[in-house]
Amino acid sequence: MSDKDKDKNTNKKGETSKPWTRGGKGKQYAPQVRKQPGEIPMLKFGTGNNFHVFKEAISKGGVKDFGHLGTLFETGKLYIPMMPTKADYTFLPDPDDRKLLYTEAVKNYMKQVNDAKMNSPKLFGYIWQYLSPESIDEVKHQAEYIKFNKDKDPVKLWETIVKTHEIMRVESLRLSNGRLEESIRVAGKAGTNRSLPTGNVLMLRPKLILVKVILL
Secondary structure (H helix, E strand, C coil): CCHHHHHHCECCCCCECCCCECCCCCCECCCCCCCCCCCCCCECCCCCCCHHHHHHHHHHHHHHHHHHHHHHHHHCCCCCCCCCCHHHHCCCCCHHHHHHHHHHHHHHHHHHHHHHHHHHHHHHHHHHCCECHHHHHHHHCCCCHHHHHHHCCHHHHHHHHHHHHHHHHHHHHHHHHHHHHHHHHHHHHCCCCCCCCHHHHHHHHHHHHHHHHHHC
């Protein structure tokens, strides 16, 4: 450290100053690290949860980490490759070539099927790690939990998450819709109400229409 740096850290009494701390408890303040784009958030449970944000993020992350298997979050089912048929290779004039390519295609098909079976438990764990304690508690209270947890079935786990969390999100939107309608109704009656001018009523209507469109 140079003499200039030492002077900056020394007060008038000759004492060396300490790094700034929050709350004065001796712990240095560390700013919160911002989430990187595409980072999957923890799924929250309850009215007004973050299910749709979570679904969008895990859909992208699932495809990135699991390929076709990760399309579960969009399709609601595991990816199953198309089984090849001999008719797919009738365009080849040589029977031996048709037989060879068909055999290779069947081997590749079986490999994809086995990979899907082997990676299903991994996908289950992939989903589970992003559930908040409240979400886990809700999932565990479902009647099917014991079986699909034992089987490590990612499809049933995802179905349960959608059933328990998406409904709460829709309910939150319905409540918001009701509050907007009530605000418009009250403001319409109180035309001289200074706290909510007529212009604000007009501003509320597009929001109400947007919420209704989402619910449809």
